[in-house]
Amino acid sequence: MTDQAHASRPPKVAMIVPYFGRRPPYFDVFLKSLERIRHFHWHLLTDCVDLPWPSEQVTVHRSTLAECRRAIEQAAGQAITLDKPYKLCDYRPVYGLAFPELLEGCTHWGYGDLDLLMGDVDRYFERFLELGQEKFLIRGHCSVFPNTPRMLELFRHPTPEVDFGHVAATNEACFFDEWGGMAKIYRAAGISVFNESIMADIYKDRAHLSLTEKQMDYARQAFFWHEGRIRRFFVDGHGQLQDDEFCYIHLQKRSMLEPRWPAETLQAAACIEIRPDRFELVPALTPEAIQSALRANAASALNDLSLIARKARTKVRKWLYA
Structure with a gap:
């Protein structure tokens, strides 16, 4: 050919x-x-x-x-x-x-x-x-x-x-x-x-959804599959809600709850929220749905901060009692 x-x-x-x-x-x-x-x-x-x-x-x-x-x-x-x-x-x-x-x-x-x-x-x-x-x-x-x-x-x-x-x-x-x-x-x-930056490559070892490309990552962000598109909503450095789109999202062997929806329910869905540990069917991509997803990902980010704090305390103890 x-x-x-x-x-x-x-x-x-x-x-x-x-x-x-x-x-x-x-x-x-x-x-x-x-x-x-x-x-x-x-x-x-x-x-x-x-x-x-x-x-x-x-x-x-x-x-x-x-x-x-x-x-x-x-x-x-x-x-x-x-x-x-x-x-x-x-x-x-x-x-x-x-x-x-x-x-x-x-x-x-x-x-x-x-x-x-x-x-x-x-x-x-x-x-x-x-x-x-x-x-x-x-x-x-x-x-x-x-x-x-x-x-x-x-x-x-x-x-x-x-x-x-x-x-x-x-x-x-x-x-x-x-x-x-x-x-x-x-x-x-x-x-x-x-090789443009068109994928959302997600860290597998973080509780919240965080991009591996740090220049594209935001502290407050949420991801959806919506009518054939991967859409992200994020709060920029000026506190404004913005959105963009990716070719695909890669969840990198992330541990996600296995969905239990009937096949016909999933087939009929127009919007899927991608949460840090599971997927949620969303009736419509409304401002309320976006804010809910932003809160869910931010809450998971607190788990990462807690883990970092625990690791830091462990290192300090080892240094003090070495």
Whole structure:
């Protein structure tokens, strides 16, 4: 498939996500967040996930970790270490070669996580295409490549810093799908990357919802999935309520209560509040709903302050009695 072929037809992205073990606790909410997306289709290779309702955006393929290993080894042309599912992250850049049948008719392919809620990814992807860049985003939780021979083979690109053979030989997580490998390969190969700050990447070890990019973070903020968009409301440095939008929100293995709504109730929802420890269905995105969410996240921030204070007291005691 040539780059000229990409320009002649609408974009279609195959997202390949092997997932084995226990069913993700809020998979239904993830699935709900995809319902308005047109350009992307998720292929789940799994032994533990069933769709709670039919979806135009997701296809489930029954598979096992052993079957994935064989496909990746055949594509890479070498033996790999893959005893536990966590190691799959290092082999994500090989998925395009390993599962070519999933890329048929697609202009692009990619990989990602399931601890996300997606927003209007189509709009951001269309902007990326208009800019003429080669790679859409760079993080392991959402990365997209053109479906071209060069990009399918990119994981093999030789650099002094990265050795795929070493990655394949160790059980250790090497983060090859992002900063530990592919990010260095993009630079060495001169790949242009659309890497704007369009994601809400949430700290996993804080009680409240706090962005990892500190320049974008606010002490008082709240997040919603609303009619296909990830919306944030925050109080700025002048005490004014503002709002912005993200391509998706990444909850980073955050411990969230498993929703218990009937499938038809979740399907009908237009707005979901993303709280620090759970999701809430909101009838409408009203000023009252926004203020309630701001208060809930601020209350969780107090737990973080209490934890910091306890750690500080412990350090002082150790110093005093050393």
